[in-house]
Amino acid sequence: MTRRLLIGAAAAILATAGIMPFAGLLRQQPSDSSIESAANAADTAAPIYYQDPDGKPLYSLTPKKTKDGRDYRAIPAGADISFDEPEQPAEMTAAEPKTEHKGDRKIKYYRNPMGLPDTSPVPKKDSMGMDYIPIYDGDDSDDGSVRLSPGRIQRTGVRSEPAALRTIHTMVRAPGIIQLDERRVSVISMRSESFILKVANVTTGSHVVKGQPLMEVYSPAVATAAAEYLATITSKTTGSDQAYGRGSRQRLVNLDVPEAAIAAIEKSRNVPTSFEWTAPRDGIVLERSAIEGMRVQPGGVLFRIADHSVMWALIDVAERDLGMISKGQWATVRARSFPGREFSGKVEVIYPEINKETRTARIRVELPNPDLALLHDMYVDAEIDTGTGEPVLTVPESAVMDTGSRQAVFVDKGQGRFEPREVKTGHRGSGYVEVREGVADGEPVVVSANFLIDAESNLKAALKGFAEGAQQ
Structure with missing residues (x-):
């Protein structure tokens, strides 16, 4: 046969x-x-x-x-296919399937190679002729861990790295604009009715220094106060005259007469017909309204001068990043006009408001500007280092599997066993994630091919559920 x-x-x-x-x-x-x-x-x-x-x-x-x-x-004949049935021990029957061993480990069952919910107690092939995969004792342990063979670990590229204490530097990047320091802007105006006799060769955009002449002004009120002051300092100095003299000098100060002009009256003992108005600070002329021969009413702005040696960078930070910003943090600002150049400063002010259209908060960074490269209304890009400088327990970013509501890692337990562990994360930066709960210092976590282990874990959980249902 x-x-x-x-x-x-x-x-x-x-x-x-x-x-x-x-x-x-x-x-x-x-x-x-x-x-x-x-x-x-x-x-x-x-x-x-x-x-x-x-x-x-x-x-x-x-x-x-x-x-x-x-x-x-x-x-x-018979070289490629054998039709002879394998000999079986006399004591083994069909009701007692043969149990296979691999070393000291026993095969519990065989599962479908394509991941279908189908298991078998004996070796079997699927409809495409593929062998069912043996499952050994311990591979589907009840502690939720996943066990992989050394060959599979090597083929899939599974790699582990221990959790360790590191300093995380989280950079918040945001755009901004350069503005003038409000404390370094001066306005020159007259406090009495005056006439401008002469204007110096100063125009909008000119750089001036403190004490530099700007214009010559004639003011009847200033001339009257100067005459009174000169009379007191030339008369005999009695107690009442000294008090009146101090009052006369104060009237000149109240009329915003420059100190140099008052000193000239005291030295020359003469009241000039016009007074020289000088620049109150170093800076750039932002506005010039003075014209020779014009009549000036009290309060009229003639010059506006701003000091550009220190500028403000107003940075618009996204609302979600506002919680990481605090005063004193260092910020690096790069102007789009000067690629490759960096300006550094500290966060000085966090404005207590949110822009309802852009959902951003504004912070202020003071930047030294010694060469006057930064100009007001210039666009810049800022990076704010929000790190605290204290080491925290971290794992690589690739180790954390984030589902949105939960974060988990696979802890390498050795001998091919990997345990899924839920964790609570904190700050991120420099390629690492802060772990506040779930992992201890020094525990190795999977940082490469963890998604394959996750798929294997889900598959084994599903097969285990089907197997338990079939037994019931």
């Missing part, structure tokens, strides 16, 4: 391969004697067919050569 099956199977293989002469053999009805003689010939004769030497699905009933001159490989 075995020989009959052998010949029939060989004929079926050759017919499937396209060797039509065997089709006639399948249609014949040979007698038992012919089958017996054919079986004896198959045992003693050499090959039953010839196959391409490279293993391609090319066959021949007679010896043949390939196009490059190589001989086809001779295939004897």
Whole structure:
């Protein structure tokens, strides 16, 4: 019977391969004697067919050569397929499946190689001929851990790194604009009705220094006060005269007469017809309204001068990053007009309001500007270092699997076991994440291919649930 099956199977293989002469053999009805003689010939004769030497699905009933001159490989009966049933111990029955071992570990069951919810207590193939995967004792432990073989760990590139104390530097990036320091802006105006006699060669955009002459002004009120002051300092100095003299000088100060002009009156003992007005500070002239011969009413602005040696950077920080900003943090500002150049300063003020249209908060950074490169209304980009400088427990960013509501890591327990652990994270920066709960210092966590372990964990959990349901 075995020989009959052998010949029939060989004929079926050759017919499937396209060797039509065997089709006639399948249609014949040979007698038992012919089958017996054919079986004896198959045992003693050499090959039953010839196959391409490279293993391609090319066959021949007679010896043949390939196009490059190589001989086809001779295939004897039973060389490629065995139809003999394996011998089994007499004491093993169908009701008692054979238990396989791998070293000291026992195979519990076999699962579908494609991840389908199908298990088997004995070796099995799926519909595509793929072997079921053996599951050993300990691979599906109840503690939620996942076990992988060393070969699988190497193939998938699983890599672990211990959690450690590190200093996290989180950079908040935001755009901003340069503005003048409000405390370094001066306005020159007259406090009494005056006439401008002459204006110095100073225009908008000119740089002036403190004490530099700007214009000559005639004011009846200033002239009267100067005459009174001169009379007191030239008269005999009695107690009442000294008090009156101090009052006369104070009237000149109240009229905003420059100190240099008052000193000139005291030195020359003469009241000039006009007074020279000078710049009150170093800076750039932002506005000039003074014109020779014009009449000026009290309060009229003639010059506006601003000091550019220190500027403000007003940075618009996103609302979500506002909680990480505090006073005293260092900020690096880069002007778009000067690529590659950096300006550094500290956060001085956090404005107590949110822009309802842009949902941003404004902070102020003071920047030294010694070469006057920064100009007001200039656009800049800022980076604010929000790190505290104190080391915290961290893991690499790639180790944390974030689902939105939960964060988890895989802790490497050794010997191919990986335990999923829920964690609570904090600040992020420099490629690391602060871990506040869930992991201890020095515990190794998976930083590479953790998504494959997560998929394996979900698959095993699903298979375990199906297996328990089937048993119930």
